[in-house]
Amino acid sequence: MNALIEFQQVCKYYYMGDTTVTAADHICFQIYRGEFVAIVGSSGSGKSTCMNIIGCLDVPSEGIYLLNGKDVGQMNKNQLAEIRNELLGFIFQQYNLLPKLNLVENVEVPLMYAGVPKGERRERARAALEQVGLGDKWRHKPMELSGGQQQRVSIARALVGNPSVILADEPTGALDSRTGREVLAMLQDIHRRGNTVVLITHDNSIAVQAQRIIRLEDGHVVYDGPSDAPEAVVVTPRAAGGGGRPA
């Protein structure tokens, strides 16, 4: 079976003046359909960089990123937008709902860009809200909801287009621990129903809720394996000598 997500020696460089920051350094991994993977690492380790590339918001500086077997690096902006629309569902730390739209209109947005006709759009958006337990609140504006509820709306929005990958960037970061657990449980539920979930977090206790952990450090993958293995949560010491990076 082909991998759904495949990183082949993916590098990302940021140029600031005459210094070059290597945010991703020859990263390789594969994620298969139906997996629940957590990408963990401390601040600055390159999680967001990976997430942006997986989410087709950015392209690698070097290396190849295959999504569903297609090379994303070769695509133009329009094709990237189409991929984001069809294959990816984003869940952000800050929810990122549109404040002027009500809940159902918010959930409809991806379908609108997919060209789904109005009636069907509304129906599917209502159903997605129903799934996250907010079916009766569809007329409300995001600001009228609690943080946990807003995050559930953003989950509904991520799910509504039936994407291949649900990409969650610190989805519990802005929530208290109880609501955070609820959201995590919801992600696990989504996974059980057959979706591929990629969770990005700095928090080990959250990462272990996934099946598999990819640990990043300074732009390198330092662990890739099941979340219940003891090494999964041990922060490995920095690569010996620290000079392992190519000049």
Add this chain to the structure above:
Amino acid sequence: MSIVESLELAVKNIVSSKVRTVLTMLGIIIGVAAVIVIVGLGNGLEGYVTDSFSDMGTNTLTVTVMSRGSTRSLDVEDMYDIVEENSEYLDLCSPSVAMSGYVKIGSDTVDSTSSLGVSEDYFEIAGVSVAQGRGLQYSDMATRAKVCVIGAYLNQAYFGGNAVGQTLRVGGQSLEIVGVLAQQDEELEEGGSDDCLYLPYTTAERITGEASTYTITMKDENYIDESVAALESSLYAVFASDDYYTVTSMSEMLETMTSMINILVGVLAGIAAISLVVGGIGIMNIMLVSVTERTREIGIRKSLGAKERYIMQQFVIEAAATSALGGIIGILLGDGLSVIASTVIARVMEETLTVSPTLAAVALAFGISVGIGILFGYLPAKKAARLNPIDALHYD
């Protein structure tokens, strides 16, 4: 995402920030209203001028003789001879001797009346008929009769409708009223067309001096150029120079007036149109601010799969809808102001000059405002569409 959906979204955004929208539209509103009122005013003015000219008849020519400085001269008899010579083109002729000074009726002094010394053909030339008594006759000219024909206004206001047989004084000369003209204006008013007095030109010449202006009718209105040329060549033969006379046709004057009004209106409308451009820049400014404010929204939309052209479309349509709305408000305001202006002009100037906006001006104003929205919305929309989704997502 269809245009209709973009439009819905735009309307939502416009409605959700009413004060800002109104301020954004202000330049467009003022510009459109100004253009409509000015064009309407020009129209009214043109209509007014055309009406006044058609009262005079468009088949008349006016000859003004300025024989001062010339060794030769031309009197009324000579002029009649010239008209006779050119009878192929020319028909009737009447001198017009404008009388300065007031009309005195009993102990009243009337300063609004226009008094003119004319020939017996004048009423036919001017197209007015005599309602009471008689008109002026050839014998009045020959005998320098001390008679006059007055307009309906004087008859009503000073003689209770029974002026015939009474007397009045013009320039110190006592005249007997022999006729009253039919009413010309809808209402009798001081200074109007009915506030007039005509006496034999021979009598007038005695009081004021020799006639220098003549009104001549053409046989056929379609031969204006030929008629003017014939008249001018005869006059040239008299003066051996073209410095001492001018021939103007009413229709020519009307044309000149109309084109002058059009130029004036064009210039004024152009100035008003500048305010449309300023309004457009205002829209651009607000849209740029709005793009910055909505950077995060744009990032979110892009992450959810919005292509650049959808973002572009959304902002352009929002700008176009804002200025179109401004245009509609401006049109309504302009129409309202036109009605008010017509009323005010009627009150203050006692003239009926209808400020009538044309459909073409309204359509043009609307089209221009939409165009301005698209034109000035384009740059901000481009900026929005080009935003990098990652940067936009993390903007706050």
